[in-house]
Amino acid sequence: MRFFDSIDFSSPADIKNVQGKLLEELIGRTSLYYKDVFRQNNIAPNEIKRVDELPFTTRDDLQRHNWDFLAVQRNAIREIVSTTGTTGQPQFIAMTEGDIDRLAYNEQRSFTYTGAKEGDLFHIAVTGDNLFIAGAAYYRGLIRLGAAVARVGPQNTIRQFDLIEKLRPSAIVAVPSFMLHMARAANELKIDPKDLNIKKAVLIGESIRDMSLRSNALGELVEEAFGDICYSTYGITEGQVSFCECGQKEGLHSHPDLVIAEVVDEAGVPLDDGEIGELVLTTLQIEGMPLIRYKTGDITFKITEPCKCGRNSLRIGPIIGRKMQRLKIKGVTLYPKTIENAICKLKDVVNYQIEAATGENHSDRVILRVGSLRADKAFRDGIIENLRAKARVTPELEIESPDSINKRLYDGGARKAVVFKDVRNKD
Numbered sequence: 117m118r119f120f121d122s123i124d125f126s127s128p129a130d131i132k133n134v135q136g137k138l139l140e141e142l143i144g145r146t147s148l149y150y151k152d153v154f155r156q157n158n159i160a161p162n163e164i165k166r167v168d169e170l171p172f173t174t175r176d177d178l179q180r181h182n183w184d185f186l187a188v189q190r191n192a193i194r195e196i197v198s199t200t201g202t203t204g205q206p207q208f209i210a211m212t213e214g215d216i217d218r219l220a221y222n223e224q225r226s227f228t229y230t231g232a233k234e235g236d237l238f239h240i241a242v243t244g245d246n247l248f249i250a251g252a253a254y255y256r257g258l259i260r261l262g263a264a265v266a267r268v269g270p271q272n273t274i275r276q277f278d279l280i281e282k283l284r285p286s287a288i289v290a291v292p293s294f295m296l297h298m299a300r301a302a303n304e305l306k307i308d309p310k311d312l313n314i315k316k317a318v319l320i321g322e323s324i325r326d327m328s329l330r331s332n333a334l335g336e337l338v339e340e341a342f343g344d345i346c347y348s349t350y351g352i353t354e355g356q357v358s359f360c361e362c363g364q365k366e367g368l369h370s371h372p373d374l375v376i377a378e379v380v381d382e383a384g385v386p387l388d389d390g391e392i393g394e395l396v397l398t399t400l401q402i403e404g405m406p407l408i409r410y411k412t413g414d415i416t417f418k419i420t421e422p423c424k425c426g427r428n429s430l431r432i433g434p435i436i437g438r439k440m441q442r443l444k445i446k447g448v449t450l451y452p453k454t455i456e457n458a459i460c461k462l463k464d465v466v467n468y469q470i471e472a473a474t475g476e477n478h479s480d481r482v483i484l485r486v487g488s489l490r491a492d493k494a495f496r497d498g499i500i501e502n503l504r505a506k507a508r509v510t511p512e513l514e515i516e517s518p519d520s521i522n523k524r525l526y527d528g529g530a531r532k533a534v535v536f537k538d539v540r541n542k543d
């Protein structure tokens with residue numbers, strides 16, 4: 117593991133140079149899986165000069181050949197983490213001691229972008245176990261930074277407030293919707309979340325920005341409650357890497373010595389800045405399970421121009437959806453998240469579920485079910501109007517009681533609310 121602490125501020129040419137050397141290293145010592153792929157595609161590893169000369173790796177490849185991706189002896193494994201498996205089976209990722217160091221370095225750097233520093237106390241409200249990589253990354257990253265950590269986890273709100281009041285953390289790491297949940301609970305307890313004196317919130321798991329990089333509805337709700345203290349971050353288990361906003365909040369910075377990020381179209385052709393496509397990652401300096409051109413399934417765009425903060429690292433926009441959730445309604449392409457963002461802030465909307473079914477003429481049929489105690493015309497019209505303005509679509513709208521929606525969300529004993537239900541034919 118080599119650290120390039122100041123690489124973000126290097127010139128684009130120098131960054132490219134470092135990435136080229138690290139790519140060479142990656143191709144030089146890789147797993148059984150990639151040795152086979154190289155052989156099948158007649159690739160001579162020592163002739164590869166650019167990442168886009170290499171074939172893609174899909175989630176399906178990783179799932180099917182999971183342990184063939186291991187590039188070290190089994191006894192070099194120190195930790196095993198896994199993806200959540202919300203879309204398909206979980207994939208296991210084995211990490212060496214070097215990988216754990218790399219993970220800490222990665223997260224330390226991400227926190228640095230937010231201005232976190234020695235002396236800060238971070239309240240970590242996300243889970244630290246259950247094979248979840250991010251909890252370990254925050255913990256080790258903050259310690260590496262010289263900050264202090266309180267590993268609270270996703271406890272109930274009473275416990276959260278109690279610890280916040282007693283420990284007075286300067287910062288929090290949480291999922292945006294959990295912050296909202298806390299804000300609502302604070303309201304009931306007659307606490308103003310702004311009085312908690314939290315100076316920084318690093319938010320993971322859901323996007324709080326829209327395509328223009330401004331706060332989306334979820335971000336606005338969190339900021340209304342806690343103030344303008346939010347930083348968006350995106351992490352991916354398979355890549356053992358995170359992307360994070362700096363103080364400019366104009367995209368999420370990558371760590372150029374840990375990952376090569378591309379955004380590609382349907383046909384796998386790399387896209388230019390601002391063009392929307394799938395995020396593809398090639399991991400650098402990973403020992404255990406390195407990945408080459410891994411198609412994440414996450415949809416975003418890239419920004420290569422230097423950031424006003426002075427860093428020259430590639431940035432990505434917010435994740436606007438998962439590739440497999442893409443909807444096509446009468447020629448308009450969008451993701452369920454866009455629909456959610458258009459309605460989640462509306463008054464009297466208690467809960468909702470979006471269902472996609474196969475429609476006619478290559479169009480999807482999208483039914484939006486809203487849970488509310490209101491069902492009058494003005495309420496319906498308000499929802500439709502917002503969808504037209506913010507999502508450019510008019511799905512079928514059904515209004516039900518919040519209880520009935522709740523039953524749909526947890527139908528069949530789902531552990532996590534199924535906000536997007538996909539019953540489209542997959543052929």
Ligand SMILES: [Zn+2]
Nearest residue numbers: 362364423425
């Ligand atoms: Zn920046």
